[in-house]
Amino acid sequence: MKRVLILFVVFYLKIFSLEIVGDYVVGEKGEKVKLKEYNRILIYNFGAVEIFYKIDAEKKIVAIGNHSKAIWPEEKTKLLPLAGPISKPSLETILSYNPDLVIFNVMGEVKNGLDKFNIPSITFVNRSLDDILKNIDILGKLTGREKESLNLIHELEIKREYIKENFSLTGKALVLYSDSPPTSFDKNSLPVEVLETLGLKVIQPKLGKKTIISSEYILNENPDYIIGTRGVKSVDGIVKSMPLIEETKAFKNKDIYVIDSSEILRASHRVFDEIEKIYFELKKEKNQK
Numbered sequence: 060m061k062r063v064l065i066l067f068v069v070f071y072l073k074i075f076s077l078e079i080v081g082d083y084v085v086g087e088k089g090e091k092v093k094l095k096e097y098n099r100i101l102i103y104n105f106g107a108v109e110i111f112y113k114i115d116a117e118k119k120i121v122a123i124g125n126h127s128k129a130i131w132p133e134e135k136t137k138l139l140p141l142a143g144p145i146s147k148p149s150l151e152t153i154l155s156y157n158p159d160l161v162i163f164n165v166m167g168e169v170k171n172g173l174d175k176f177n178i179p180s181i182t183f184v185n186r187s188l189d190d191i192l193k194n195i196d197i198l199g200k201l202t203g204r205e206k207e208s209l210n211l212i213h214e215l216e217i218k219r220e221y222i223k224e225n226f227s228l229t230g231k232a233l234v235l236y237s238d239s240p241p242t243s244f245d246k247n248s249l250p251v252e253v254l255e256t257l258g259l260k261v262i263q264p265k266l267g268k269k270t271i272i273s274s275e276y277i278l279n280e281n282p283d284y285i286i287g288t289r290g291v292k293s294v295d296g297i298v299k300s301m302p303l304i305e306e307t308k309a310f311k312n313k314d315i316y317v318i319d320s321s322e323i324l325r326a327s328h329r330v331f332d333e334i335e336k337i338y339f340e341l342k343k344e345k346n347q348k
Contacts, residue, residue: 109327116202185326230283288320
């Protein structure tokens with residue numbers, strides 16, 4: 060009966076971060092692993108790698124996925140064994156590390172193959188600041204670092220409130236995922252929440268998750284800020300891709316920016332530091348005009 064209840068909850072819950080259901084942790088794709096301490100963990104989720112180091116659980120890591128950008132703390136993570144690409148991990152490579160748990164990035168998994176060898180695996184994505192806090196708590200439980208994880212959560216909650224009280228920007232902001240064509244971020248995405256935490260009102264057409272921005276829309280909304288992330292490489296690229304952008308307050312006041320969103324999208328505890336960096340980046344540029 061208990062198993063039926065767990066499966067019922069998993070089926071009807073739309074799980075994005077990790078969830079504890081009974082004696083199990085349930086992942087993004089409905090996988091469930093026993094809620095207990097694991098000791099040989101292979102990680103393809105780089106945000107999880109950074110969290111492991113922050114809560115002193117790095118000795119639990121047997122290997123991590125291949126990566127092109129540095130993972131904090133770089134001087135230590137660069138020494139870790141590599142277990143292949145995160146999008147198409149090799150079952151043979153995973154088995155060579157004899158893990159008792161595998162943490163996947165949402166981009167790829169080989170769960171069916173692992174099941175044959177009774178190796179539990181789980182997938183998760185941090186899509187919000189609350190997701191990050193929740194998953195820190197659960198990763199602490201899975202590594203026997205509950206005290207350290209709770210201390211970190213407390214520290215981050217204080218930092219978030221401090222940011223809201225002391226770092227504030229005003230106006231409407233358009234956040235671009237790409238400039239070819241100009242496409243907005245999903246309203247319920249982490250980059251959007253980061254800017255809203257700083258007080259900005261992030262706008263998006265009500266036509267879907269990642270919506271192409273029309274000239275009429277940008278003219279009607281007349282944003283105070285236009286911020287490019289992810290696939291946007293330059294301010295010039297934004298300007299060239301958006302007819303009528305010259306009529307907006309963002310263009311006239313030179314409030315068009317491109318910010319490095321790699322740290323944000325990795326979605327570890329370090330996102331809270333990135334919020335402060337973005338504030339000072341925008342504030343500094345504005346004060347210099």
